[in-house]
Amino acid sequence: MTTLNDRNIVITGFMATGKTTVGKLVAEKLGRPFIDTDDVIVQRAGKSIPEIFAQDGEAAFRQMERDLVQELAQQRGLVIATGGGMLVDPVNRETMLKSAYGFCLEAEPEEIEARLAGETGRPLAGNWRYLYEQRRDAYKAIPNHIGTQRQTGQEIADRVIRHVIDCIDVRTPEGSYAIHFDPQFIQSDFTIYRRKLAAVVTNTTLDKLYNIRLQSSLYPDAIITILDGEQYKTLETVAALYGEFVKAGLDRSSVVYAFGGGVVGDTAGFAAATYMRGIDFIQVPTSLLAMVDSSVGGKVGVDLPQGKNLVGAFKQPQVVIIDVNVLNTLPEREWRCGMAEVIKHGLLADPVLLDLAPNYRANIDEIIRRAIQVKVDVVEADPYEKGIRAHLNLGHTFGHAIEQVSGYAVPHGEAVGMGLIAAAVLSARLGMCPADLPEYVEGVVGGIGLPTRMGDFDPEAIYAAMSTDKKWQSGQSRFVLLEGIGKPKIVTGVPKSDVLAVLEQMK
Numbered sequence: 001m002t003t004l005n006d007r008n009i010v011i012t013g014f015m016a017t018g019k020t021t022v023g024k025l026v027a028e029k030l031g032r033p034f035i036d037t038d039d040v041i042v043q044r045a046g047k048s049i050p051e052i053f054a055q056d057g058e059a060a061f062r063q064m065e066r067d068l069v070q071e072l073a074q075q076r077g078l079v080i081a082t083g084g085g086m087l088v089d090p091v092n093r094e095t096m097l098k099s100a101y102g103f104c105l106e107a108e109p110e111e112i113e114a115r116l117a118g119e120t121g122r123p124l125a126g127n128w129r130y131l132y133e134q135r136r137d138a139y140k141a142i143p144n145h146i147g148t149q150r151q152t153g154q155e156i157a158d159r160v161i162r163h164v165i166d167c168i169d170v171r172t173p174e175g176s177y178a179i180h181f182d183p184q185f186i187q188s189d190f191t192i193y194r195r196k197l198a199a200v201v202t203n204t205t206l207d208k209l210y211n212i213r214l215q216s217s218l219y220p221d222a223i224i225t226i227l228d229g230e231q232y233k234t235l236e237t238v239a240a241l242y243g244e245f246v247k248a249g250l251d252r253s254s255v256v257y258a259f260g261g262g263v264v265g266d267t268a269g270f271a272a273a274t275y276m277r278g279i280d281f282i283q284v285p286t287s288l289l290a291m292v293d294s295s296v297g298g299k300v301g302v303d304l305p306q307g308k309n310l311v312g313a314f315k316q317p318q319v320v321i322i323d324v325n326v327l328n329t330l331p332e333r334e335w336r337c338g339m340a341e342v343i344k345h346g347l348l349a350d351p352v353l354l355d356l357a358p359n360y361r362a363n364i365d366e367i368i369r370r371a372i373q374v375k376v377d378v379v380e381a382d383p384y385e386k387g388i389r390a391h392l393n394l395g396h397t398f399g400h401a402i403e404q405v406s407g408y409a410v411p412h413g414e415a416v417g418m419g420l421i422a423a424a425v426l427s428a429r430l431g432m433c434p435a436d437l438p439e440y441v442e443g444v445v446g447g448i449g450l451p452t453r454m455g456d457f458d459p460e461a462i463y464a465a466m467s468t469d470k471k472w473q474s475g476q477s478r479f480v481l482l483e484g485i486g487k488p489k490i491v492t493g494v495p496k497s498d499v500l501a502v503l504e505q506m507k
C-alpha cells in the first residue's frame with residue numbers, strides 16, 4: 001500500500017546541523033546515490049570552499065550553486081545534502097523542491113555554537129549568528145523540519161525515511177501532494193511542516209486536548225479556535241477566520257493547518273482557499289471520517305441554511321498528515337461515524353474493508369490506508385467531479401437530507417450509514433442489484449453499532465430536503481445506487497413514489 005517513489009530527498013539546514021551525516025545514512029539505507037552539493041562544487045572547482053570564496057568571491061560560489069540546483073532538479077532518486085545557503089535563494093528552493101521531499105534540520109543557537117567551536121573550513125562560520133537570523137525565514141519555507149538535538153544521526157535518518165516511505169502520493173492537475181502516515185506526529189517536538197507564518201485552525205474541543213502538543217509539534221504563530229459542531233460550518237465562521245488571519249498577519253506565503261475533523265477541515269480549507277485568493281493549506285485530520293474521506297480530494301466548503309456544502313471550492317492541501325494516535329481521544333460514537341464512510345468505500349471498491357469493519361479498532365491501521373486508497377483512486381481519476389467522483393456520494397443524498405431535517409442532531413456519519421442502507425433498498429426496489437444486498441448492507445452498518453433506521457422523520461420533509469441537493473440537476477432526482485458490491489451506478493429520474501416508499505421503509 002505504501003510506496004517509495006523516485007522523488008529526490010533533499011536535506012538542508014543551517015551549518016553544523018548534520019546534513020551530510022544524515023543524508024549519507026538515508027542514502028545508504030534506501031540504496032540511493034548520495035550527493036553533497038558542497039563536495040560536488042569543490043570537486044568541479046578543483047579548490048576548497050574557503051579558496052573559492054577568497055579567490056573568486058561569494059557571488060561566484062552562489063552561481064555554481066544555482067547551476068548545480070538546475071542540474072540536480074532534473075534527476076530522480078537522489079538523496080541530496082545541500083550547502084547551508086543553497087536553498088535560502090527562493091528560486092533555488094522552488095526549483096529543487098518542486099518534486100522532491102525537502103527536510104530542514106534544526107538546532108538551537110547554543111548547540112550550533114558548541115558544534116562550530118574549533119571547526120575550520122567554513123568561510124562564513126565567523127558570522128554565524130547574523131546568518132542564523134538572516135536565513136531563519138527562508139528555512140521556514142522548507143516543508144518538513146526535524147530537530148536534531150538529543151537525537152543520533154541514525155534516529156534522524158530513520159525519521160526521514162519513515163516520512164518518505166510511509167506515504168501515499170495523490171496526483172492532481174495542479175501537481176501532487178502526499179498523505180503522510182506519522183503515528184508520532186503530534187507527540188514529537190519539532191517535526192514541523194511550516195511556512196513563513198503559520199496558523200492552526202482547530203475547534204474548542206481539540207484545543208483543550210491538544211493545545212500544548214500543537215505548540216511544540218507544529219510551532220504555529222497562532223492557534224485559532226472555532227466552535228465545535230456542524231452548525232458552525234458557515235460563512236459567518238469563515239468571515240471570523242478571515243479576521244483572525246489578518247490579526248495573525250497571514251500573507252500569501254503563509255500556511256493554514258486544519259487540525260480537526262471534517263468540519264474544521266472544510267471550513268478552514270475554504271477560508272484558506274479564498275483568503276488573499278488562496279494560501280497554502282495543510283490537513284491534519286483528527287477524526288476517522290476526516291482521515292479516510294474529507295481531508296483527501298480537495299473539496300472544501302460550508303453549509304447554507306438551505307442545505308449542506310452549498311458554498312465551496314476545490315483546494316488541494318499541500319500535504320495531509322495522518323497520526324492514527326489522535327484517534328485515542330475520539331469518542332466512540334465518532335469512530336462509528338467514520339466507519340460509515342469506510343463502509344461506503346468498501347461498498348464502492350474494496351470489499352476487504354467490509355470484512356475488516358466488525359473489528360474496526362484492531363484493524364484501524366489497515367482500514368485507514370485501504371479506505372484512503374479508494375478515495376485517492378477516485379479523485380485522481382476525476383479530480384473535479386465531472387464523472388465517477390460522484391460515486392463517493394453513495395448514501396449521501398439520503399444522508400445529507402436526514403442530517404438537515406434533524407437540524408444536524410443526527411451526525412453526518414450516522415446519516416450516511418442510514419443513507420447507505422437506503423441506497424441499497426432503493427437499488428433492490430428498482431431491480432438493479434441482488435435482492436439480498438439491502439440486508440447485507442444493513443448487517444454491516446448495524447454490525448458496528450450504527451443506527452439502521454431513521455426514526456420518526458417525515459419522508460416528505462426528507463424528500464424536500466433532497467431536492468435542494470446540488471447534485472440534483474435541473475430538479476431531476478439523482479442517486480448513486482449499487483448494481484452489487486464494487487458496482488456503483490448513477491441513476492437519474494427515479495420516481496418520487498419509489499423514493500418515498502424507501503423512506504417509509506427506513507422509518
Ligand SMILES: NC(=O)c1ccc[n+]([C@@H]2O[C@H](COP(=O)([O-])OP(=O)(O)OC[C@H]3O[C@@H](n4cnc5c(N)ncnc54)[C@H](O)[C@@H]3O)[C@@H](O)[C@H]2O)c1
Nearest residue numbers: 205261262263264286287289290293294299326329330412
Ligand atoms: N470535504 C469533503 O470531501 C468531505 C467528505 C466527507 C465529509 N465531509 C464533511 O465532514 C464533516 C463531518 O466530519 P466529522 O465527522 O469529522 O465531524 P466533526 O468535524 O464535527 O468531528 C466530529 C466530532 O469529533 C470531535 N473530534 C474530532 N477529532 C477528535 C479527536 N481526535 N479527539 C476528540 N474529539 C475529536 C470533534 O470536535 C467533533 O465534536 C461534515 O461537515 C461533512 O460534510 C467533507
